[in-house]
Amino acid sequence: MGKQNPKTRVSQFYKLNRDQTTLDFVDVPIGNDIPVFLDPSRIRSMETAWATECSSLLQHFFERLLEHIRANNEASGLRMLEGLSERNEFHLGFSKGKSQGSGIGREFARDFWGALSNSKAGKTGLLKDLEDACLFIDGVGPDRISDAACNILRGPLIKYTQDMCVYYGIPLENGVDSGPIWNPETDRWEDSLIDLPVTPFGTLLLVPKITVRHRFVYNAQSYYTHYLLPKMQEYEKSINSGLVETLKNGNERVTKKALRSKYGADKLAVADQTQRHPDALENYRRDVKRTSIPLTHHILAEIENIDAPRFNKLLDNVQGLPVGRDSASDYENAIESLLSAIFFPSLSTPTKQHEIHEGRKRIDITYVNSAKSGFFAWLSANYAAAHVFVECKNYGKEVGNPEVDQIAGRFGPSRGQVGLLICRSVEDGARLEKRCRDTALDHRGYIIYLTDEDLRRLVKEYTDSNGGDEYPLLRKKFNELIM
Structure with a gap:
């Protein structure tokens, strides 16, 4: 080697x-x-x-x-x-x-x-x-x-x-x-x-x-400065301590510099003052959890000193494949690469050919819905969408009821009831849209179909928004299913 x-x-x-x-x-x-x-x-x-x-x-x-x-x-x-x-x-x-x-x-x-x-x-x-x-x-x-x-x-x-x-x-x-x-x-x-x-x-x-x-969320000085010291300032004012200063306009203040001088600023002082003001720590923990977000593709590329993501190349890899059964496996792999890129971090941990019903059915691609904001977070909050399923059809013909019924049969209350049906093109988009809407109205799940042209629009929206997680095209298509 x-x-x-x-x-x-x-x-x-x-x-x-x-x-x-x-x-x-x-x-x-x-x-x-x-x-x-x-x-x-x-x-x-x-x-x-x-x-x-x-x-x-x-x-x-x-x-x-x-x-x-x-x-x-x-x-x-x-x-x-x-x-x-x-x-x-x-x-x-x-x-x-x-x-x-x-x-x-x-x-x-x-x-x-x-x-x-x-x-x-x-x-x-x-x-x-x-x-x-x-x-x-x-x-x-x-x-x-x-x-x-x-x-x-x-x-x-x-x-x-x-x-x-x-x-x-x-x-x-x-x-x-x-x-x-x-x-x-x-x-x-x-x-x-x-x-x-x-x-x-x-x-x-x-x-x-x-x-x-890249940077650890928990930081002693940030916690002390922005969460603990304000609580200490309020307390000193409430007891009218010797640290309280009266300004010319009659307002009172306690400076953070005075607090650091009196109580110290090392971790021992932070621990001691937190015992006196536990609300500061609870507020800090809550805000850290609320604001903790994953790194974006571009930040990871900068940290790792690698090329910036090329989403259009991933799209070309999909649309450059010939239509037909012979390229079905390559098509599924190319779709997974593209979706894994543009849906991160909302969707993660992809699984291909995931077996359900004791192996009697398979799902082309299954994603875990990890979204904390944007379209997929909204989906998770309002519908059964712990997972999002993807079926890939490298067809150059009409997608009909069998394909719609196939992905609908993969849904379940615990697994999730939202899926993407990916195909190359459709001859009658209005008919396919009606089939997907009928499936939703029958409470059999929510299917968004995407063609080559839709994927191109999805990538453009994603790059124009600098990696935004709202996915306007998906939201528009989903609204058409439920309205």
């Missing part, structure tokens, strides 16, 4: 014929890191089944650790922390050169335990989530929280990696050490031999790109 360049991307190393725009995972270098972090608050803001599993696992781990702190059970606490090993399978962070990892590790585990157990935040219930440690514990920053979260979530991330390898055709090797996996039922780290991808630089674990951020 020869000497490999550590900067080679996963997509390049495995010759996937894709780039970050059309991949669901972070396309990391196989031997180096890229400066993004897995952000627990990003996961908590998602409302998918996978995110719920991850959030529960993070919550369980941290609650158990805090129980050991309150019980002064140092041995058990250290065993938990030492499992957050400094491994380099994820390739996220700020390591220079070869990936180093910045997990907890044995040496830092003792320091971290000492900081947690000696902190009022650790014993009084102030700490609730793993990322809270960024606000109150010295020596804990985004890189350590990200690596710790990756290790706690190793089990779900292994399953995600295996699924992505099967989906994109990345080879798996047998008998690979899993590394420590946290088992919430036994409260122990466990390991086993499993199937994982391995590069010349070691085992590889993939992370969904929808879960990462």
Whole structure:
């Protein structure tokens, strides 16, 4: 194989014929890191089944650790922390050169335990989530929280990696050490031999790109300045403390500079004042969850120093294919690449040929609806749309009742009742539109059909809006189904 360049991307190393725009995972270098972090608050803001599993696992781990702190059970606490090993399978962070990892590790585990157990935040219930440690514990920053979260979530991330390898055709090797996996039922780290991808630089674990951020949301100084200090100012005014100044116009003020001078501005002071003003932390957590959004394609391209997304090229790959059954598989793959690009981050985790009804039916492409804003979020809030289904018809003829009935038969109350029927062209658009409307009126689901021309318009709308998530064409077509 020869000497490999550590900067080679996963997509390049495995010759996937894709780039970050059309991949669901972070396309990391196989031997180096890229400066993004897995952000627990990003996961908590998602409302998918996978995110719920991850959030529960993070919550369980941290609650158990805090129980050991309150019980002064140092041995058990250290065993938990030492499992957050400094491994380099994820390739996220700020390591220079070869990936180093910045997990907890044995040496830092003792320091971290000492900081947690000696902190009022650790014993009084102030700490609730793993990322809270960024606000109150010295020596804990985004890189350590990200690596710790990756290790706690190793089990779900292994399953995600295996699924992505099967989906994109990345080879798996047998008998690979899993590394420590946290088992919430036994409260122990466990390991086993499993199937994982391995590069010349070691085992590889993939992370969904929808879960990462370039800058960690939790920031001690931002929290202190914009949330805690205003509460402290209100309190000082309410007791008419010596920090209150009366201005010439009769107004009173307490400066943030005076508060920092009196109470300090380090993490110990932040923890102490948060105990006195807990509403500040609750407001901060709420706003972080509300405003936590994934990175866009263009930001990822800038961070990773790769070419900007070329959506028109993806469209050309679809429309350059010949019509007919012989190109059906290539057409489905090209459609998936295009939709995965223009619908991210609203739709994620695509699955092709997903089996339902015990394998008796298959869905060409299934997406998880991860939207927090825009058209797909509106769909999820008002209709059964936990998943969005796509059927691809590389037809040069009329799409009729059988095709409409086929996708309608894939719907279900729990799976979702919204789908896209993608075809090359239609001879009678009004008739197909009526068939889709009849399906909606019969309560059999909502089908939006898209032709080659519709896809071109969809891409133009997306690029003109700089990656907006409103998708006016989809909303117009959906309104025609229900009005």
